[in-house]
Amino acid sequence: MASTGRERLVVIGGDAAGMAAASQARRLKKPEDLDIIAFERGHFTSYSACGIPYWVGGEVDGPDALIARSPEEHRERGIDLRLRTEVVELDPDRSRVRTRQVDSGTEEWTGYDKLVIATGARPVRPPLPGIDAPGVHGVQTLDDGQALLDTLGRLEGDHGRRAVVVGAGYIGVEMAEALLLRGYRVTVLNRGEQPMSTLDPDMGRLVHQAMDGLGIETVAGAEVTKILTGEDGTVRAVATDDAEYPADVVVLGMGVAPETALARDAGLPLGSFGGLLTDLSQRVRGREDIWAGGDCVEVLDLVSGRERHLPLGTHSNKHGQVIGANVGGGYATFPGAVGTAVSKVCDLEIARTGLREKDARAVGLQYVTATIEATSRAGYYPSAAPMTVKMLAERRTGRLLGCQIVGREGAAKRVDIAAVALTAGMTVEQIVALDLGYAPPFSPVWDPVQVAARKAVAAVRAG
Structure with missing residues (x-):
C-alpha cells in the first residue's frame, strides 16, 4: 500500500485510456486527497495513434499535431507523469509495481491504493528470420511512426523505391496509402483471401479491386516465411512460400494483440483473446483495487453477447472516462460495443x-x-x-x-x-x-x- 496519508492511484500507460482515467480522477479528487502517478515507457502521452498513417503519408503534421495533451500539461494538472519508465512487474498481493527507467535501467517499487492497467496492444510480430532487421517497422506508437519516417528520410532521393506491407487490415491498407503518397511502389502481402478481414470476402473484394486500381499490388494467400537482408544487414526483400518481393522498407500490418504479459504473470483474469476481463465499471474481475481499459481489455459484443477484442481509440477514451469516474469516487459504466470501425485507402x-x-x-x-x-x-x-x-x-x-x-x-x-x-x-x-x-x-x-x-x-x- 502507499505510505502517504492520502490515497495513491498508479496508472500504467500514458495514452488514451490511461491518461483519460488519470485526468478524470484528478477532476474529481484534489491533490491533497489523491496522489496520481502515471508511468509511460515512451516519449509521448495522450496522442492519436490513428493519425500515424496520415502523418507518415504527409497529409497531417506530426508528431505534435497528434498530441492531445503533452506531458507538461498533465503535470500542470497535478499528475506525476514519468516518461521513459516501464512497469516490469505487478505485485497485486502487496499492492505495488516494479518499474525500470528505460534509459538508465534503474529499478524501484512503487506502492498503490488503486491501480489502472492501460498497457494497450502490441503489433503482431511473428518470429520470422530477419523480422528485426533495420528497415522493418511496426506502427503502433508515435515512436514507431518517427522511426519509420527516419527510415523513409534516409531513402529520400533513391529511384524506384519499393515498399512491402505485410497484412491487409486497417493498419495495412492505411500504411499502403501512406507509402503510395510518398512515391513508393507498394506491394501488400495478405495471408487471407481478400483485404480487410473485418469485412465479408465479397465486400473485401471491392477493396481489393480499388487498391489494384490505385496501383497497389495486393497478393492474396501470401504467407510470409522470412525477411531477406543485404550485406549491410538492412532489409532487401520479403519472401513467401513461392516468391520474393523486393523491398527498401517493410511495414508490418498484421494486427495487434492485447499487451497483457504483466497481467498474466500477476495472475489476473484473461479472456479467450488474451485481454483482461473487467466488469461494467472496468474493474478487473475479482479485484477491488485494479481497473483496466483500452486495447488491453476485452469488451462485451452487444450483438453476439460474447467478449471480443476491439482495439479502437473510441473505446479507449470511453474506458478511461469510466475508470476515472469510478476511482475518483463517482460512478460510470461501459455497457459494451457493436464493433463499429471506419477506414479509407485514398x-x-x-x-x-x-x-x-x-x-x-x-x-x-x-x-x-x-x-x-x-x-x-x-x-x-x-x-x-x-x-x-x-x-x-x-x-x-x-x-x-x-x-x-x-x-x-x-x-x-x-x-x-x-x-x-x-x-x-x-x-x-x-x-x-x-x-x-x-x-x-x-x-x-x-x-x-x-x-x-x-x-x-x-x-x-x-x-
Whole structure:
C-alpha cells in the first residue's frame, strides 16, 4: 500500500485510456486527497495513434499535431507523469509495481491504493528470420511512426523505391496509402483471401479491386516465411512460400494483440483473446483495487453477447472516462460495443459494424443478407458517388445483425445509422421506417442504408 496519508492511484500507460482515467480522477479528487502517478515507457502521452498513417503519408503534421495533451500539461494538472519508465512487474498481493527507467535501467517499487492497467496492444510480430532487421517497422506508437519516417528520410532521393506491407487490415491498407503518397511502389502481402478481414470476402473484394486500381499490388494467400537482408544487414526483400518481393522498407500490418504479459504473470483474469476481463465499471474481475481499459481489455459484443477484442481509440477514451469516474469516487459504466470501425485507402471509404457472416455462424445465429448499390447523393446531383451496402439480419425476427459499406466520398459515416440501430436492437423493418434527413446534395430520397434494409426485409419475409 502507499505510505502517504492520502490515497495513491498508479496508472500504467500514458495514452488514451490511461491518461483519460488519470485526468478524470484528478477532476474529481484534489491533490491533497489523491496522489496520481502515471508511468509511460515512451516519449509521448495522450496522442492519436490513428493519425500515424496520415502523418507518415504527409497529409497531417506530426508528431505534435497528434498530441492531445503533452506531458507538461498533465503535470500542470497535478499528475506525476514519468516518461521513459516501464512497469516490469505487478505485485497485486502487496499492492505495488516494479518499474525500470528505460534509459538508465534503474529499478524501484512503487506502492498503490488503486491501480489502472492501460498497457494497450502490441503489433503482431511473428518470429520470422530477419523480422528485426533495420528497415522493418511496426506502427503502433508515435515512436514507431518517427522511426519509420527516419527510415523513409534516409531513402529520400533513391529511384524506384519499393515498399512491402505485410497484412491487409486497417493498419495495412492505411500504411499502403501512406507509402503510395510518398512515391513508393507498394506491394501488400495478405495471408487471407481478400483485404480487410473485418469485412465479408465479397465486400473485401471491392477493396481489393480499388487498391489494384490505385496501383497497389495486393497478393492474396501470401504467407510470409522470412525477411531477406543485404550485406549491410538492412532489409532487401520479403519472401513467401513461392516468391520474393523486393523491398527498401517493410511495414508490418498484421494486427495487434492485447499487451497483457504483466497481467498474466500477476495472475489476473484473461479472456479467450488474451485481454483482461473487467466488469461494467472496468474493474478487473475479482479485484477491488485494479481497473483496466483500452486495447488491453476485452469488451462485451452487444450483438453476439460474447467478449471480443476491439482495439479502437473510441473505446479507449470511453474506458478511461469510466475508470476515472469510478476511482475518483463517482460512478460510470461501459455497457459494451457493436464493433463499429471506419477506414479509407485514398478515396475509397470502408466501414463496418456488428457481425460478419462468419461471426453470426459462430454464435449459432441464422441470418439473411442483402447487398445493394446506391449513390451518396441524388443520382442527378453533381459528384454523386457510388457505394455498396451489405446488411445482415436475423432470420425470422429481422433483427439487424451487421452492416458493411464500401464506397466513395460520403459512404463511411453512414454506418453510424446501423451502429445506432444495432445498439438499440432494432429490426431492419424499423430501420426502413426511420425519419432520416433528405435533400439531393446529401442523399437520395431513400438513404442507401434504408435501401439495404428494405431488401433485407424482403429476404426475412421470404425466409
